[in-house]
Amino acid sequence: MSAEQHTITAGEYIVHHLTQWTSGPRTGVVDFGIVDIDSLFFSVLLGVIACYVLWRVAKNMTSGKPGRLQAAVEFLVEFVDEQARGIVRNAKSREFVAPLAFISFVWIVMMNLMDLLPVDLLPRLWQTAGAATGHDPEHMYLRVVPTADLSIALGMSITILLLSLYYGIKIKGIGGWVHELFTAPFGNHFLLWPLNFAMQLLEYLAKTLSHGMRLFGNLYAEEILFMIIALMGAAGLSSLTGWALFFGNIAAGLAWSIFSLLVIVLQGFIFMMLTLVYIGQAHDHH
Secondary structure (H helix, E strand, O other), rough: OOOOOOOOOOHHHHHHOOOOOEEEOOOOOOOOOOOEHHHHHHHHHHHHHHHHHHHHHHOOOOOOOOOOOHHHHHHHHHHHHHHHHHHHHOOOHHHHHHHHHHHHHHHHHHHHHHHHOOOOOOHHHHHHHHHOOOOHHHHHHOOOHHHHHHHHHHHHHHHHHHHHHHHHHHHHHHHHEEEEEEEEOOOOOOOHHHHHHHHHHHHHHHHHHHHHHHHHHOOOOHHHHHHHHHHHHHHHHOHHHHHHHHHHHHHHHHHHHHHHHHHHHHHHHHHHHHHHHHHHOOOOOO
């Protein structure tokens, strides 16, 4: 929905942009049978592009003077491997965990970068294509930033939780893992077992929610601010006396885009580091 259409309010404009393209109508806050098609499409597409680019770099890697892309990838690989060595002590586990952390960083950064596209660009193209095929553009929704979708962010954090549980059981054995579940952090007295168990569950829940919601919250806020800046430009164009708003929109959009580059990379880095930390903690004995 374009901000230049004066038949809708600013609130309706934002609500339209925050509405997902889903596999069916939502009936509540949580609908486990409903799929956010747009988030799934863009996350898979960007994941495939990331893997393809990395494959091309690996295929064309030279031992001589590397190109800029190869040098950047090599630097990132070495950096992630160094972090993994300091956090995940098990060399066998690092064979999987280090590449996982690396690709999660690249993938999240690419998904976050979608936030720098003009707010109305892809949704307007989507609506135009829909109108050309006889669909009602007013009810065609498209969100292009997968990490601003809570289902994607929590899905990734839940995956890390499951990997942490897997490595905890693999390293300690099922008996050792269950023993730790009931005896840490307060001790092995049987009266403390319920408290220990409750604290362990709370820790797993808190880490998983904070891991995913930190990523979601930052990108969701970025998305809202870009919409507000777009509305400033629309207000400026709608009136001869509003040119200050229009040029203010350009300046604010440029400033926020530059700042967003830091947030985009930082959120990928934080998610990557917490992935290493949580899986590394699963290897520790208490």
